[in-house]
Amino acid sequence: MKQLRLSRIAVLFAAIGFAAAPELTNIAANQAYAQESMRPEIGRIVQAAGELYRAKKFREALSKIHEADSVGGKTVNENFTIERMRLSIASAAGDNDTVIRSAETIVSANKLGGKEQLQMIQVLANAYFKAGNFGKAAQWYNRYYADGGTDQSLRPYLIQAMSQSGDSAKAMKEINAELAADEKSGRTPSLTNLEYLANDALKRKDMATYSSALEKMVSFHGKKEFWVNLLNNIERKPGYSERLKLDLMRLKLALGQITKTSDYMDMSLFAIQAGYPAEAIKVIDAGYKAGALGEGKDADRHKRLRDMANKTQTETQSGLAASEAEAKAAKDGNGLVNIGYGYVTGGQVDKGLAMMEEGIAKGGLKQEEDAKLHLGVAQLQAGKKANAIKTLKTVRGTDGTADLARYWIIYANQSGK
Numbered sequence: 463m464k465q466l467r468l469s470r471i472a473v474l475f476a477a478i479g480f481a482a483a484p485e486l487t488n489i490a491a492n493q494a495y496a497q498e499s500m501r502p503e504i505g506r507i508v509q510a511a512g513e514l515y516r517a518k519k520f521r522e523a524l525s526k527i528h529e530a531d532s533v534g535g536k537t538v539n540e541n542f543t544i545e546r547m548r549l550s551i552a553s554a555a556g557d558n559d560t561v562i563r564s565a566e567t568i569v570s571a572n573k574l575g576g577k578e579q580l581q582m583i584q585v586l587a588n589a590y591f592k593a594g595n596f597g598k599a600a601q602w603y604n605r606y607y608a609d610g611g612t613d614q615s616l617r618p619y620l621i622q623a624m625s626q627s628g629d630s631a632k633a634m635k636e637i638n639a640e641l642a643a644d645e646k647s648g649r650t651p652s653l654t655n656l657e658y659l660a661n662d663a664l665k666r667k668d669m670a671t672y673s674s675a676l677e678k679m680v681s682f683h684g685k686k687e688f689w690v691n692l693l694n695n696i697e698r699k700p701g702y703s704e705r706l707k708l709d710l711m712r713l714k715l716a717l718g719q720i721t722k723t724s725d726y727m728d729m730s731l732f733a734i735q736a737g738y739p740a741e742a743i744k745v746i747d748a749g750y751k752a753g754a755l756g757e758g759k760d761a762d763r764h765k766r767l768r769d770m771a772n773k774t775q776t777e778t779q780s781g782l783a784a785s786e787a788e789a790k791a792a793k794d795g796n797g798l799v800n801i802g803y804g805y806v807t808g809g810q811v812d813k814g815l816a817m818m819e820e821g822i823a824k825g826g827l828k829q830e831e832d833a834k835l836h837l838g839v840a841q842l843q844a845g846k847k848a849n850a851i852k853t854l855k856t857v858r859g860t861d862g863t864a865d866l867a868r869y870w871i872i873y874a875n876q877s878g879k
Contacts, residue, residue: 500540504530508547520555527551542571549585561589580611591619596627618654625658634662653683673699677868684876689717696865703861708732709832710862712839713869715745716877723754727764730771737800739775740808746771778804786817794826799833806840815840831863839870847874 500508507530514523530536530544545564552560565586568574574582587602603620606613617640624633637655644651660675676692679685693714696702711729714720720729726749733742746768749755755764782801789797798821805814818837827833838854841847851874857867 500543501533504533504536504540504544507533508544511547511551515551515554518554520551523551524548524555524557524560538571542568542573545571558589558592562586562593565589576610580606580609583609584611584613584616587616588619591623596623599623600627600629618652621655621658630662633658637662650682651678653679656683669695669699673865677872680869681872684872686718690719692869693717693719696862696869699862699865701860701862703863705829705832706862706866708736709835709839709866713866713873715748716873720745720748721752721754723749723760723764726752726754727767730767734771734774737778738804738807739771739778740804742771743768743775744807775808789817789821794828795821795824795833796827797821798824799827799836803836803840806843811840811844815844815846831857831859831861835863835867835870838867842870842874850874 511523511526514526527548545567549564565582569582583602583606587599591599600623603616621633621636637658640655641651656675656679660672663671673695679688680692726745730742730745786801789801798817802814802817822833834857838850841850851871854867854871857864
């Protein structure tokens with residue numbers, strides 16, 4: 463099974479940019495400070511660099527500020543102010559290596575106030591991340607939080623940095639803490655964190671956690687590809703019952719995942735075999751409409767399938783009254799549930815739902831969880847969303863029925879049905 467494609471580091475690179483904290487890199491402020499507290503020979507260099515900066519001649523400005531390095535006997539304060547200027551210009555020029563060197567010098571000087579120092583640490587961590595030095599980036603992101611930083615938007619970078627530097631255990635610890643906090647506060651968990659969780663679980667062959675992560679990805683970030691992964695995974699879960707094949711295909715059809723000729727044919731045959739020819743006819747009609755049936759060298763075969771479905775439906779209808787009477791007289795509700803679902807698929811929704819409910823109440827069912835699942839799906843198909851969700855929430859079982867019921871609830875909430 464393939465790992466999920468994680469959000470690209472390039473996306474984070476684009477978001478992170480070169481921008482440093484404005485109050486630390488304000489050229490005018492630095493210049494004024496320089497003229498106040500620097501010797502004239504250094505102040506002139508800083509002033510000239512500032513003028514080039516304002517003219518957007520960033521490379522020339524960077525060369526000019528570098529000239530200050532040749533002036534001997536600089537004070538701590540002069541060095542500090544030069545580095546602030548150098549950082550501003552390097553950021554604008556896109557010189558990440560210089561950003562790193564200047565930021566490290568500024569942080570080490572420890573001359574900034576608490577908030578400004580934290581912002582400079584953030585600049586340094588971002589620059590290391592952009593350089594691809596993920597070990598250093600993780601070190602400085604951790605320093606940012608250890609020193610009291612509260613900007614939670616940096617967490618994805620910290621996690622990515624730890625993971626890319628090979629410290630996946632710490633990355634997962636951060637991710638699990640974030641996911642727990644999201645759940646507690648009712649926040650939507652980030653897609654990146656859920657992808658990390660899914661891939662980590664897959665590596666460890668922890669299929670329960672993998673399934674849970676996929677389900678949350680579908681619930682909160684319901685992209686088509688996530689649904690495909692989730693429904694493909696259910697068939698691999700231990701204890702999954704093959705008798706739910708038609709039930710799974712019903713959900714796939716609702717999600718637009720039944721697209722191939724073989725899918726339409728298989729689903730319609732399963733429906734006929736289950737005693738729901740009206741449902742099979744709807745599936746076949748959908749296949750014809752999509753161009754998956756009725757075309758090519760197997761067009762005659764598709765026609766025979768449609769004819770068989772129509773013939774079976776006619777035969778079913780002719781014996782329906784007798785079957786219904788027999789179901790009502792039976793000690794169990796199996797017949798009522800099955801016939802009721804047939805009525806729903808055939809368009810007699812209210813009559814069918816009433817029969818299904820009567821059958822479930824009667825009891826003695828061979829597959830009670832299947833019956834509740836079918837009732838919930840039928841209610842949803844009938845536009846009774848609130849009733850459907852209420853019914854589907856009662857479905858239990860470890861053979862896939864409870865999973866499908868939850869997935870139908872997610873689908874109902876996302877589709878607005």
